[in-house]
Amino acid sequence: MVDDLAFLFDKYNVVAAFWVTVQLAVLSAIGSLIWGTALAAMRVSPVPIMRGFAAVYINAVRNTPLTVILVGSSLGLWQTLGVTLAGERATEVNFRLAILGLVAYTSCFVCESLRSGINTVHVGQAEAARALGLNFGQVLGRIVLPQAFRSVIGPLASVLIALTKNTTIAAAISVAEAAALMKTMVENEAHLLFLVTVIFAFGFVFLTLPTGLILGWVSKKVAVKR
Amino acid sequence: MTVETSTAAMIKASEVNKFFGDLHVLKDINFEVPRGQVVVVLGPSGSGKSTLCRAINRLEPVNSGVIHVDGKELPKEGKALAALRADVGMVFQSFNLFAHKTIVDNVMLAPLKVRKQKKPEARESAMQLLERVGIADQSEKYPAQLSGGQQQRAAIARALAMRPKVMMFDEPTSALDPEMVQEVLDVMTNLAKEGMTMFVVTHEMGFARRAAHRVMFMADGEIVEDTTPDDFFTNPKSDRAKDFLSKILTH
Numbered sequence: 382m383v384d385d386l387a388f389l390f391d392k393y394n395v396v397a398a399f400w401v402t403v404q405l406a407v408l409s410a411i412g413s414l415i416w417g418t419a420l421a422a423m424r425v426s427p428v429p430i431m432r433g434f435a436a437v438y439i440n441a442v443r444n445t446p447l448t449v450i451l452v453g454s455s456l457g458l459w460q461t462l463g464v465t466l467a468g469e470r471a472t473e474v475n476f477r478l479a480i481l482g483l484v485a486y487t488s489c490f491v492c493e494s495l496r497s498g499i500n501t502v503h504v505g506q507a508e509a510a511r512a513l514g515l516n517f518g519q520v521l522g523r524i525v526l527p528q529a530f531r532s533v534i535g536p537l538a539s540v541l542i543a544l545t546k547n548t549t550i551a552a553a554i555s556v557a558e559a560a561a562l563m564k565t566m567v568e569n570e571a572h573l574l575f576l577v578t579v580i581f582a583f584g585f586v587f588l589t590l591p592t593g594l595i596l597g598w599v600s601k602k603v604a605v606k607r
Numbered sequence: 608m609t610v611e612t613s614t615a616a617m618i619k620a621s622e623v624n625k626f627f628g629d630l631h632v633l634k635d636i637n638f639e640v641p642r643g644q645v646v647v648v649l650g651p652s653g654s655g656k657s658t659l660c661r662a663i664n665r666l667e668p669v670n671s672g673v674i675h676v677d678g679k680e681l682p683k684e685g686k687a688l689a690a691l692r693a694d695v696g697m698v699f700q701s702f703n704l705f706a707h708k709t710i711v712d713n714v715m716l717a718p719l720k721v722r723k724q725k726k727p728e729a730r731e732s733a734m735q736l737l738e739r740v741g742i743a744d745q746s747e748k749y750p751a752q753l754s755g756g757q758q759q760r761a762a763i764a765r766a767l768a769m770r771p772k773v774m775m776f777d778e779p780t781s782a783l784d785p786e787m788v789q790e791v792l793d794v795m796t797n798l799a800k801e802g803m804t805m806f807v808v809t810h811e812m813g814f815a816r817r818a819a820h821r822v823m824f825m826a827d828g829e830i831v832e833d834t835t836p837d838d839f840f841t842n843p844k845s846d847r848a849k850d851f852l853s854k855i856l857t858h
């Protein structure tokens with residue numbers, strides 16, 4: 382068993398593959414939080430066009446399978462339209478497109494979580510802010526969203542954990558992340574199937590478990606007392 | 608309408624009507640509140656007092672009629688409306704302190720973000736205001752850690768921090784335990800003595816008698832009586848006012 386493990390780690394660069402997974406997950410998480418917050422702001426904005434855009438975007442993207450989004454951005458954006466996101470080599474282009482697709486998709490769920498958080502903020506909070514002369518952006522950015530975020534850290538943790546697991550779909554556009562390597566290993570080392578599976582399952586739990594624990598702790602820490 | 612009256616009045620409502628669906632909540636409301644006057648608005652539940660109060664800074668838009676504040680017609684939206692609201696202090700029944708900010712940050716927020724004051728300056732005047740309402744020692748706590756009376760005094764300080772031209776109060780003591788009512792009324796009475804223009808929806812008769820110059824009695828969306836506190840309490844004219852007074856005075 383230990384020998385097999387040593388053999389696998391020797392022959393395959395498991396750590397490097399997981400490092401790509403981590404990069405995909407972290408960069409996509411940052412992007413999704415930003416774009417998801419922007420979408421939530423649009424959904425509650427007084428401008429009908431923005432509300433409409435956000436609603437259509439979310440309903441369209443959220444209901445499209447992630448595989449379709451990722452393959453679509455590789456084949457459609459890159460191969461057909463020539464969008465490379467300033468990447469030069471194919472691996473670079475696909476890595477960046479994978480992040481783009483993951484952000485586009487995950488931000489829908491960030492937005493919907495945040496929106497339910499916004500609903501937990503008492504209307505009096507926004508009214509008091511408006512009555513003091515704060516403008517829409519200030520009311521949202523200073524009063525409503527900070528309280529909304531605090532109340533949805535739990536659900537956001539689930540979204541980020543799902544994102545981490547969803548990075549495996551980037552293998553579909555040949556990004557060399559963990560799942561891509563697992564596929565290769567399963568094909569080449571069929572006799573060690575069980576061990577390979579355990580390695581990768583453990584790897585993902587190792588990545589996602591702290592996310593849940595840390596955010597659970599943060600959530601308790603910053604909870605708004607009412 | 609002459610220029611003199613509109614510049615003299617701090618609040619002026621002309622032919623104001625407001626509907627919630629089919630419900631006619633404000634019916635042809637007309638009044639002027641001169642600078643420095645303290646008006647107490649009384650009336651049974653559902654008579655439109657809160658709606659009127661909220662219409663004055665357009666938290667509730669009206670369907671027709673015009674409201675002027677300090678001679679300027681209420682802007683419909685945008686920057687001009689925000690600027691007007693900055694000049695109209697508002698105190699709510701449920702305090703509405705920002706739950707995620709400390710008391711001093713609650714008071715400093717709008718001076719920093721709307722008036723663009725410098726932080727040390729804003730902090731100093733915030734602390735002075737908290738001193739004035741008697742809760743300077745609570746400045747670093749969060750709203751949920753304060754008693755209701757303390758929260759409401761903090762909310763008054765927050766409104767005063769904008770140096771408003773007029774202060775609106777919508778039942779500021781109705782959500783308080785009885786023993787905390789007086790501390791809030793004391794702050795309001797002092798404010799009245801200092802010459803602040805005040806528009807106060809309240810059922811506190813003691814405050815009305817002591818601090819108010821004028822009582823407006825509302826029923827069914829109309830201003831039914833508009834007179835001095837003394838006259839209103841000793842000599843109500845309408846049946847609705849008599850009925851209302853008999854109900855609250857027996858409490």
Ligand SMILES: Nc1ncnc2c1ncn2[C@@H]1O[C@H](COP(=O)(O)OP(=O)(O)OP(=O)(O)O)[C@@H](O)[C@H]1O
Nearest residue numbers: 627628630632650651652653654655656657658659
């Ligand atoms: N947002 C709203 N939508 C629909 N109807 C409303 C709304 N706000 C108030 N109303 C109705 O308008 C009427 C006047 O309400 P308002 O709150 O102004 O009364 P009030 O005099 O302040 O009463 P109270 O003493 O209970 O506070 C009531 O019949 C109320 O039910």
Ligand SMILES: [Mg+2]
Nearest residue numbers: 656657658778
């Ligand atoms: Mg009311």
